[in-house]
Amino acid sequence: MKHSPNNLCMFFFNKKFSRHFSTFNDVYIKKSPSKKRNFWSRRRNRENLREREREREREREMVDMEWCRSLPKIELHAHLNGSIRDSTLLELAKVLGEKNVIVFSDVEHIILKDDRSLQECFRMFDLIHVLATDHTTIKRIAKEVVEDFAAENVVYLELRTTPKKNEAIGMSKQSYMKAVIAGIKSVETVEVEFIPSDDISKKPVKTPPIIDSFGTNTKKIYVRLLLSIDRRETTAAAIETVELASEMKDLGVVGIDLSGNPCIGEWLTVLPALKRARELELPITLHCGEVPNHKEIQAMLEFCPQRIGHAIFLKEDQWKTLRSSNIPVEICLSSNVKTQCVPSYDDHHFIDLYNAKHPLILCTDDPGMFSTNLSREYYIAAKTFGLSKSQLHEMAMNAITYVFADGKVKKALEEIFEDYERKLTQQ
Ligand SMILES: CNc1ncnc2c1ncn2[C@@H]1O[C@H](COP(=O)(O)O)[C@@H](O)[C@H]1O
Numbered sequence: 001m002k003h004s005p006n007n008l009c010m011f012f013f014n015k016k017f018s019r020h021f022s023t024f025n026d027v028y029i030k031k032s033p034s035k036k037r038n039f040w041s042r043r044r045n046r047e048n049l050r051e052r053e054r055e056r057e058r059e060r061e062m063v064d065m066e067w068c069r070s071l072p073k074i075e076l077h078a079h080l081n082g083s084i085r086d087s088t089l090l091e092l093a094k095v096l097g098e099k100n101v102i103v104f105s106d107v108e109h110i111i112l113k114d115d116r117s118l119q120e121c122f123r124m125f126d127l128i129h130v131l132a133t134d135h136t137t138i139k140r141i142a143k144e145v146v147e148d149f150a151a152e153n154v155v156y157l158e159l160r161t162t163p164k165k166n167e168a169i170g171m172s173k174q175s176y177m178k179a180v181i182a183g184i185k186s187v188e189t190v191e192v193e194f195i196p197s198d199d200i201s202k203k204p205v206k207t208p209p210i211i212d213s214f215g216t217n218t219k220k221i222y223v224r225l226l227l228s229i230d231r232r233e234t235t236a237a238a239i240e241t242v243e244l245a246s247e248m249k250d251l252g253v254v255g256i257d258l259s260g261n262p263c264i265g266e267w268l269t270v271l272p273a274l275k276r277a278r279e280l281e282l283p284i285t286l287h288c289g290e291v292p293n294h295k296e297i298q299a300m301l302e303f304c305p306q307r308i309g310h311a312i313f314l315k316e317d318q319w320k321t322l323r324s325s326n327i328p329v330e331i332c333l334s335s336n337v338k339t340q341c342v343p344s345y346d347d348h349h350f351i352d353l354y355n356a357k358h359p360l361i362l363c364t365d366d367p368g369m370f371s372t373n374l375s376r377e378y379y380i381a382a383k384t385f386g387l388s389k390s391q392l393h394e395m396a397m398n399a400i401t402y403v404f405a406d407g408k409v410k411k412a413l414e415e416i417f418e419d420y421e422r423k424l425t426q427q
């Protein structure tokens with residue numbers, strides 16, 4: 001519409017006085033003072049409403065523990081005997097105390113201690129291995145550990161353990177692993193997808209404790225195993241573990257780990273076993289750079305394993321090698337800080353790798369030993385480095401790429417995450 005001078009006058013009049021006048025059939029009526037008050041209170045209400053909406057938006061974005069728990073997660077670095085519940089360890093210690101094998105009061109405070117130096121951790125592992133020796137206990141522990149991970153909405157667990165021999169109780173590396181598998185198959189609180197697939201525990205879930213943020217029960221957890229070589233072992237013993245892993249490929253074993261006290265043992269002692277693993281097409285992950293042993297770190301990076309754990313004490317050039325190699329890093333925040341290998345969460349190299357878009361996976365290492373769980377590790381990462389929900393979600397999903405299980409499992413995991421996303425958008 002073209003504005004005549006009169007129209008223009010009315011236009012400005014409308015603009016300027018519309019706050020004080022309302023129009024009705026082109027007649028301008030002066031608003032009463034009460035109407036004026038109503039106008040201002042309506043405006044205030046609108047502003048309050050907007051502020052409340054903004055507040056709600058901020059709350060939606062705020063990452064809390066509950067949200068981290070409801071997020072589907074993938075655990076790729078957890079040691080069986082480092083994941084035992086304190087309550088179970090205390091129970092086992094009590095029994096051995098009653099049999100006079102140990103003095104319970106000496107052990108109780110050691111079990112309940114939270115922060116341990118790296119060397120104290122390995123003394124603690126020696127104690128755990130005394131408490132959890134026989135087949136029945138190993139079976140119980142494996143069952144509880146899987147249940148605990150499932151309760152945190154871990155949808156894929158790659159559990160690692162060192163096959164142990166104990167002739168006094170008739171335990172061989174094979175029978176140790178049989179007990180672990182029996183434990184995994186006896187899980188009752190969640191459906192376990194384990195292999196051989198015709199053995200998948202399809203029995204009805206007894207007491208499903210897992211309720212996700214959508215109020216539905218989490219359906220199942222995929223579990224696979226890595227066999228660990230302890231750095232204390234001889235070359236022959238390490239090769240024995242690798243051969244066993246190969247024999248157990250059809251029984252849920254998907255790879256090899258090198259772990260143990262990083263101040264003990266030589267790279268060259270375990271190298272033949274790792275080469276054998278490579279020949280047998282077993283993927284390998286190495287504990288790398290938990291202590292500043294640069295010669296060993298160099299050798300490990302040159303070996304080019306499928307994944308490494310920790311990667312703390314890398315020199316500048318090793319950092320560059322790692323970056324260009326694209327070897328995924330299993331990040332264990334609580335483990336590294338509690339063992340004082342990293343001075344604080346703020347100082348953790350996670351953020352450098354994250355900013356460099358280097359492949360990484362958040363893991364627990366030893367949730368029992370460090371009183372943590374995978375949800376908590378995600379929460380720590382969010383709080384320390386200011387990560388948003390979508391960044392955590394992306395990180396959890398990216399872990400699918402780095403699992404050692406086959407493509408079928410990866411596909412199933414992708415579907416779990418797609419399903420989760422669909423539900424999120426419907427909320
Ligand atoms: C803290 N950082 C760590 N660094 C290196 N090795 C570790 C570890 N945490 C655990 N382990 C390795 O895992 C064994 C316990 O589980 P399993 O008996 O195998 O189930 C420990 O004895 C040690 O060899």
Ligand SMILES: [Zn+2]
Pocket residue numbers: 077079259287309365
């Ligand atoms: Zn570890």
